[in-house]
Amino acid sequence: MEIIDAIILGIIQGLTEFLPVSSSGHLELGKAILGDHSVPEESLLFTVVLHFATALSTMVVFRKDIISLIIGALKFKWNEDLQFMAKIAVSMIPAVAIGLFFEKQLEQLFSGNILLVGSMLIITGILLFLADKARNTNKEVSFMNAFVIGISQAIAMLPGISRSGATISTSVLLGNDKTKAARFSFLMVVPLIFGKIAKDVLSGELTYNSGNFTTLSIGFIAAFVAGLFACTWMISLVRRSKLTYFAVYCAIVGLIAIIYTFFN
Known part of the structure; x- marks a missing residue:
């Protein structure tokens, strides 16, 4: 993989992990456009580094x-902080179950299936449009809400379904405060990402070549900086009901992807 490709990916x-446009879908589209011919092991390592x-x-x-x-949870009292962490744990159940029992089936979907990506992007667009029209409230995320949002996160494992878009939209459509919905959406994925990284490392499927250090480092920095910007921006956009854009x-990218499959 060339350095410029690492920067672009x-x-x-970094942008699409937080902006509601599907990071997995855009990575698949990006690899297809750039003609990424990395062997599976190298591609997996690069993906893990970007998610980290x-x-x-x-x-x-x-x-x-x-x-x-963390400070609130260390008080070992059933306070607001410990309840919030418990809700995050509840939200992880669907994604963990899907990851454990259907990992191979999911991996088969990440093989340049542009038609699937395009279709799922259109579904993401519909969810965002509906969420943007929802009335804002001061409601907190409940335990039942957390589980339903977790189901959305599990469905967002499909390439083209935006994780942040699906979880924030679901939370807002359940009547939760938009800012709190965004906060919960972004925090709930952190333990899942680190869990997936740990699983990939322990599985022994990752292979590291010292010759790829520069490419991996540049990709990491690009994703980290873009992520800082996108995460902060997304919170503001959700609060101001700007998801329709x-x-x-x-919808446009989804349609282009679908049309692309019929001419290639």
């Missing part, structure tokens, strides 16, 4: 929240 991952970068950017943006949650974007 890193920026795509965006997880770190989330932790930087929400560092005060994370520190507060992304709904239109997803």
Whole structure:
């Protein structure tokens, strides 16, 4: 993989992990356009590095929240912080179950299936449009809400379904406060990303070649910086009900991807 490709894919991952346009779908489109011919092991390692970068950017943006949650949980009282962490744990159940029992089936979908990506992007656009029209409230995410949002996160494992778009939209459509919905959406994915990274590392499927260090490092930096920007921007966009623009974007890119498959 060329350095310029690593930069482009890193920026795509950093932006689309938080902006509601599907990071997995855009990475598949980006690889198809750039003609990425990396062997599966190299491609997997690069993907893991990019996800690690965006997880770190989330932790930087929400560092005060994370520190507060940890301090509150260490009091060992059923307080608001411990309840919030418990809700995150509940939200992880569907995605963990899908990841454990259907991992191979999911991996088969990430093989340049542009038609699937395009179709799922259109569905993401519809979800965003509906969420943007929802009335804002002061409602907190409940335990039942957390589980339903977790189901959305599991469905977002499909390439083209935006994880942030699906989870934030679901949360808002359930009547939750938009800012709180975005905060919950971004924090709920951090333990999942680190869990997936740990699983990939322990599986022994990752192979590292010292010759790829520069490419991996540049991709990491690009994804981290883009992630910092996108995460902060997305919180503001959700609060100001500006998701319709992304709904239109997803619909357009989805249609282009579908048309692309019929001419190639």
